[in-house]
Amino acid sequence: MEIARNNQELEQVLSNYKLNNPGHTIGFVPTMGALHEGHMSLIRQANAEVNFVISSVFVNPAQFNETADLDKYPRTESVDIELLESNNCDLVYIPTVENIYPNNKSNYSINLKGLDKVMEGKYRDSHFDGVCMVVERLFDLVKPNYAFFGKKDFQQVAIVSHMVKERGLSVEVVSCPIMREDSGLAMSSRNMLMSNYEREQATIISESLRSGVKVYQGGFKIDRVIETMLSIFYRGSLELEYLEIIDNTTLQKVTEINNNCTVCVAAYCGSVRLIDNFQFSR
Numbered sequence: 001m002e003i004a005r006n007n008q009e010l011e012q013v014l015s016n017y018k019l020n021n022p023g024h025t026i027g028f029v030p031t032m033g034a035l036h037e038g039h040m041s042l043i044r045q046a047n048a049e050v051n052f053v054i055s056s057v058f059v060n061p062a063q064f065n066e067t068a069d070l071d072k073y074p075r076t077e078s079v080d081i082e083l084l085e086s087n088n089c090d091l092v093y094i095p096t097v098e099n100i101y102p103n104n105k106s107n108y109s110i111n112l113k114g115l116d117k118v119m120e121g122k123y124r125d126s127h128f129d130g131v132c133m134v135v136e137r138l139f140d141l142v143k144p145n146y147a148f149f150g151k152k153d154f155q156q157v158a159i160v161s162h163m164v165k166e167r168g169l170s171v172e173v174v175s176c177p178i179m180r181e182d183s184g185l186a187m188s189s190r191n192m193l194m195s196n197y198e199r200e201q202a203t204i205i206s207e208s209l210r211s212g213v214k215v216y217q218g219g220f221k222i223d224r225v226i227e228t229m230l231s232i233f234y235r236g237s238l239e240l241e242y243l244e245i246i247d248n249t250t251l252q253k254v255t256e257i258n259n260n261c262t263v264c265v266a267a268y269c270g271s272v273r274l275i276d277n278f279q280f281s282r
């Protein structure tokens with residue numbers, strides 16, 4: 001696996017590869033590092049679908065609305081490199097903040113048509129502007145044919161897909177399933193910030209959402225589904241930020257559930273903020 005630590009190194013590897021392999025497809029998996037099996041599932045899916053897999057490890061300051069959250073974000077670069085290499089990633093790009101934002105302040109703006117005003121957007125001011133800014137910049141540098149994103153960040157996939165359309169970019173966004181621990185807890189870099197006890201407590205999130213989906217499958221309406229999810233959630237000790245059942249396309253809350261709906265949740269387990277979601281189906 002090649003490692004590029006600045007834009008020149010990235011461009012060199014890319015142009016060499018393209019020169020020697022005309023017509024080959026490039027797949028891209030952007031990450032913020034502290035890699036785990038969830039990230040690796042994206043690398044594996046990319047490997048199955050494209051010729052050359054590039055990942056990036058960049059903790060993007062622009063998408064953090066609290067400095068404390070940015071400061072405590074886990075950083076595990078040497079383990080990340082080992083994991084990527086053992087999962088047959090071809091190139092990892094590990095830029096500095098200056099590589100990505102050479103002019104420091106940016107006047108980036110994008111109309112996300114309100115997709116950024118709900119759920120995460122309500123609680124994390126300008127988070128999605130930061131996400132779109134870095135993803136667009138990374139797409140510009142890497143020029144992938146396909147980009148792989150996890151459904152774990154459900155709203156992010158919707159917004160990046162919208163951004164790609166809005167900007168007319170020639171990259172196809174591929175959304176990949178959520179990887180979970182055996183306990184049901186969605187894998188996340190933030191999980192390593194929790195104690196074993198907290199990780200156990202955090203399983204109440206998936207337990208409550210899964211039960212709600214079962215209640216829907218049993219033919220019950222939205223009120224009963226939400227009641228079930230909340231009653232299970234509050235058996236635990238987590239603090240709920242939001243629990244919303246939304247339409248997959250508009251991300252707006254629904255009054256009736258159908259198979260194009262997802263329940264999305266954000267909750268604090270101690271000081272660690274976790275998100276998760278389950279798609280409804282029956």
Ligand code: AMP
Pocket residue numbers: 030031032033038039041042148149150151152153176177178179180186187188189
């Ligand atoms: P992050 O490093 O948290 O920015 O995540 C990088 C990519 O990995 C994003 O597309 C995430 O949605 C995806 N990802 C993170 N956790 C998981 C998971 N448990 N299952 C599937 N994809 C994930």
